[in-house]
Amino acid sequence: MKLAKLNDGPEIFHTIQGEGVSAGLPAIFIRASRCNLHCRWCDTDYTWNFEGTPWPHDFDADPNYHKHRKSDVTIELSPAEIAEHVLRFPTRRVVLTGGEPLLQQSAWLELITLLRKADPAYLFEVETNGTRMPTPDFEAAIDQLNISPKLANSGMEESTRLIPEVLTHLADNPKAWFKFVASSDADVAEIESIAARFKIPSQRILLMPEGRTATELDRHSAGFAAEALARGWRFCDRLHVRLWGDKRGV
Ligand code: SF4
Numbered sequence: 001m002k003l004a005k006l007n008d009g010p011e012i013f014h015t016i017q018g019e020g021v022s023a024g025l026p027a028i029f030i031r032a033s034r035c036n037l038h039c040r041w042c043d044t045d046y047t048w049n050f051e052g053t054p055w056p057h058d059f060d061a062d063p064n065y066h067k068h069r070k071s072d073v074t075i076e077l078s079p080a081e082i083a084e085h086v087l088r089f090p091t092r093r094v095v096l097t098g099g100e101p102l103l104q105q106s107a108w109l110e111l112i113t114l115l116r117k118a119d120p121a122y123l124f125e126v127e128t129n130g131t132r133m134p135t136p137d138f139e140a141a142i143d144q145l146n147i148s149p150k151l152a153n154s155g156m157e158e159s160t161r162l163i164p165e166v167l168t169h170l171a172d173n174p175k176a177w178f179k180f181v182a183s184s185d186a187d188v189a190e191i192e193s194i195a196a197r198f199k200i201p202s203q204r205i206l207l208m209p210e211g212r213t214a215t216e217l218d219r220h221s222a223g224f225a226a227e228a229l230a231r232g233w234r235f236c237d238r239l240h241v242r243l244w245g246d247k248r249g250v
Pocket of ligand 1: 042150
C-alpha cells in the first residue's frame with residue numbers, strides 16, 4: 001500500500017480523534033498517500049503535490065515551499081506489515097485517512113481482515129472526500145464513514161468534487177457522516193445547497209470551522225455553532241489543533 005512517509009516510517013500514530021462524531025476517542029491513524037483531488041488549501045499536500053505536477057497550492061506563495069519528491073514522502077508497505085504496526089497499540093479504533101484512502105480499497109480490506117482476525121473488536125473509520133464509490137465489501141467492513149465533500153473554496157471544479165451518484169448513495173447510509181469545513185457565510189450557504197441537492201439528512205451533517213490554530217478556529221466557532229444550531233446540524237471542533245497545534249503524527 002502507498003502510505004505517507006514520516007521520519008522514514010509510515011505515518012501511523014496513536015492519538016485522540018480530533019474531529020467528527022468520534023472526537024475525543026483514542027484511535028490509531030493510518031495515512032494513505034495519493035489523492036484524486038488537489039485542494040488549494042490542503043494540509044496534507046505531501047500526499048499528492050509531487051514534483052512535476054501542475055497543481056497550484058496556497059503554499060506556493062511561500063518562497064520556501066517546494067513540491068514534494070514522491071520518494072521522500074511515500075512509503076510502500078503490505079497490509080501485513082501495516083497490521084504489525086497497528087497491533088503494537090492498545091486501541092481498537094482505527095482511522096483510515098489520507099490523501100484519499102478510497103483509492104486503495106482492496107488493500108484496506110486485506111488489512112481489516114487481518115486485524116479482525118487478530119481481534120474482532122477492531123472498529124474502522126474512513127475519512128474520504130466523497131468522490132469515490134465504496135465497493136460493497138469495503139462499505140460493509142467499515143463501521144463509520146466520515147465524508148468531507150469539498151466546496152468551491154477548494155479551487156476544484158464542481159464536476160470533480162461533487163459526484164452525484166456517490167453522494168446520493170452515501171447520504172442513504174446511516175454509517176455515513178458529512179463533515180463540511182467552512183470559513184465564511186457563503187460556505188454555509190453552499191453546504192445548505194449541497195445538503196438539499198443530495199438529500200443529506202441534517203442530523204448527519206457536521207459544520208466545522210477551518211483553522212490551523214486555536215485562534216483561527218475561534219474566529220468562526222461561535223458564529224458557526226449558531227448556524228449549525230439553526231439548521232439541526234452538529235457543530236464540530238478540531239480538538240487535535242487545540243491540543244497539539246498544526247503538527248503531523250499526533
Ligand atoms: S480531498 Fe482532502 S487530501 Fe485530497 S486534496 Fe482535498 S483536502 Fe487534500
